[in-house]
Amino acid sequence: MSKTGKIIISIILLIIIGLGAAGNYFYSYAVVPAKKEFLAASSSKKSTQLIAAEKWFDANHSNWQITSKDGLELSAYYLPAKTNQHKTAIIAHGYMGQAADMSQYAKIYHDLGYNVLLPDARGHGKSEGNYIGFGWPERKDYLQWIKYVNKKEPRTEIILHGVSMGAATIMMTSGEKLPDNVKAFVEDCGYSSVNDELSYQLKQLFNLPAFPLIPVTSLITKIRAGYFWGEADTIKQLRKNNRPMLFIHGDKDDFVPFSMLDKVYHATKGPKEKYVVHGAKHAEALSSDPTLYQKKITEFIQKYIP
Template identity: 45%
Template sequence: MSILEVGKLPFLRYLREKSWGEIMKTKTKILLGLGAVSFSVAAIAHVKYYYEYAFTPKHKKFIKQPTNAVEKNDPLYKEKTWFLNEEKQTWRIKSANGKYELVASYIPKAESHKTVILLHGFMSNKNSMGKYAYFFNKKGYNVLLPDAQSHGKSGGKYINYGWREKDDLIKWIDEVIGRTGSDQKIVLLEESMGAATVMMTSGEDLPDQVKAIIEDCGYSNVKDEIIHQASSVNKLPKFVNISSVDLLSAVNRLVNGYFLKNASVLKQLNKNYLPTLFIHGEKDDFVPTKMAYQNYNATRGPKELWIVKDAGHAESLSTDPKGYYKHLNDFLNKYVG
């Protein structure tokens, strides 16, 4: 291409015809546009990373990996070793959305007409609830321990913090009734995300066989809990995390069909008339202890609240086993028999 031909190119012709001031204004607009594009790309990457971190069952650095190992100095050594050695049945059902196989362990008690369903917490599995199984077995209960969707041996793609899992729990309740008879008295005991799942379930139309709820360290709202986790784990200012979670909520609406603010434990508890025992550690920094009071105030049925002195998140039983068993005994004797 000759020099004369180069001079006829549109871009060079533009440079000849425009003043320097006009060129600089255009340059500024282009740079701002490129900056906006770069920011948008960075924001999308940030939200994608954040969403996968919060909503997919990938390893989280701030969560201890579940293990079956039991130390002899563990205050719950007897309970945990009993559970590991106890013979279990395996139950399987389809998830409420029909997409995944869900798996549970079942420990029957001969001629029992009472069953407890134990639900684990975030990024854990059914075996972590074995520490409760011993107590209920000795009290004459059948024990069902499901793996939540996307946890343990159950299938799944996303973690829904209880909002979708509540529908799976209703299917497990129906499965218990179908297999063991309509004369069953069913108790729901849960920990952390499992507790939130059950409190969300409490606002649904449940079978008459469900008699009582025991929730341990459950949060009051998914959005507020994620904001709290983002602040405590990422150490970012709260207003930054609120903006990020709003974006996450919009993404979740597209992926899972609901905004995070709608996944409210409090709204569901407002429709709950079942007897409920609320338990929370005094020093819980994973799910703030204030949420226990919010949950307690929201429910409409008979209720009791126990804040366990010096207990961290999901540590109430190991912190005060004697006190824990007394509260369970008194509550169950009063409302289940």
Template identity: 45%
Template sequence: MITGGSFFMLGYSLRPDAKMTRKNATAYEYMYATYPFLESWVDSLQNAGALRDTVIADPQGVRLHAFYAAAPEPTDRTAVIVHGYTDCAVRMLMIGYLYNRDLRYNILLPDLHYHGQSGGKAIRMGWKDRLDVLRWMDVANAVFGGETRMVVHGISMGAATTMMLSGERQQPYVKCFVEDCGYTSVWDEFSNELKSSFGLPAFPLMYTASWLCDLKYGWNFHEASALKQVAKCELPMLFIHGAADDFVPTWMVHPLYQAKPGEKDLWLVPGVGHAYSYRDHKEEYTARVREFVGRYIH
């Protein structure tokens, strides 16, 4: 029974195929309904041939996809923008708008492993994705001139990915990070979801499912820790979290913020649920990102 439960949990968490297929199929429709100002901006980029596709292969030969667009005027300022769980690059175009249209940055938006137009066997919750995004950062730097000044901005699982990669050695072009509602670790996030959705304790399913994940996909829930990685981050980071978030519980931002050494800011957004800080407070979100990132990318 425990073995069967572990297989179910792994499939439920890391291969929610039907949900992702629906979200991919309706990504533009959803974005234009939620953020009506995006449609004319995306149309203008597409009509000018400015919103482009690129692909790379990971070390195992898996095809990975990204969109990118140059700034309206030539600049070395560049943002790499990382989407959340079961989302895709298209569903991060509102943050693309913030950087490209409002702040006049070059942008690159990758589809993480198993998301959007990228290949792969299963969701990796940001852990192995951190290495792919580091490769995408190199791609963005090269595409936009080779001497960029870069921010990485992620939401939800993309924020966890951003924190996970922030603990790795950084190239000189990377200047700062923005994480919006990321989790402390995969173990903490899955334990919370197991309890809130199914009323089950961590033991024994979390332990057996983590072991199975290691066996099948080469990583486990314990090692996939944004908390441990952000403690090694040497560059500035802005932390954003909705004060009413119960999917990635708001409490998670506090140990993350405390663990981060050096320069950092925290914005707790009153009354906001998971990943809706930009949607519900667009002007303030833009202003806070502009001010924080602008300290390090002039």
């Protein structure tokens, strides 16, 4: 081999090693469950509604567990309705959150006479897992939670509500084969795809283009977590959905950009409504106007679960 050829091969090997190192770093940064410095700290001041919801949640929940198809022990909180009206809301939390964070959302549905199930996503809260699935493997977990709810209460009608990554999770779930008693979905500030969201974050946080780091890290995710980021496509899943969905997004969202709202809204084939919360940042639609948020949800779900 010529000297020039050896130099070229050496350069290629250095590039591959460098990309591999960068990809593993970004994998740890985005996919491994751990404290994330880039996440905005929540306000230490809690609203009266949130304090009341947390007290109610702490006093009334029980714990459910299932085993995922790939052997993880998954945990959830369950809050039974005061009187059994055969209605159940399953609520999905966001990235690096946990089910216990969702007490105020749970209270909305409980006050409407619903049983409420709040799963901890894999790698979050009390559920096992060493990676974040961004909604893709979690959609299969939600099929199991739905099956478990139906085993406990065969006559129930189900609505799924998710926020941020939880919203992407329920939108991805909407494209799966679901039992007829799953009646509707409420998604709050979910992303159009994992590739879109992480490409956006790569630009926002590091001012780097998507290529080549996104495909490299996606390959590493496939090796270490079992899925490519390109598989986790919310829009493709929504195109298979025919059930009703309410889409919520704050127009000042700079974490899951507001521009993604129209992408997901137009993708679904089912009946749909849009609720834009003016001035709200990411996952702040409820805290911005709790009364109107509850009103919008109530009006929407009562059309499909009277």
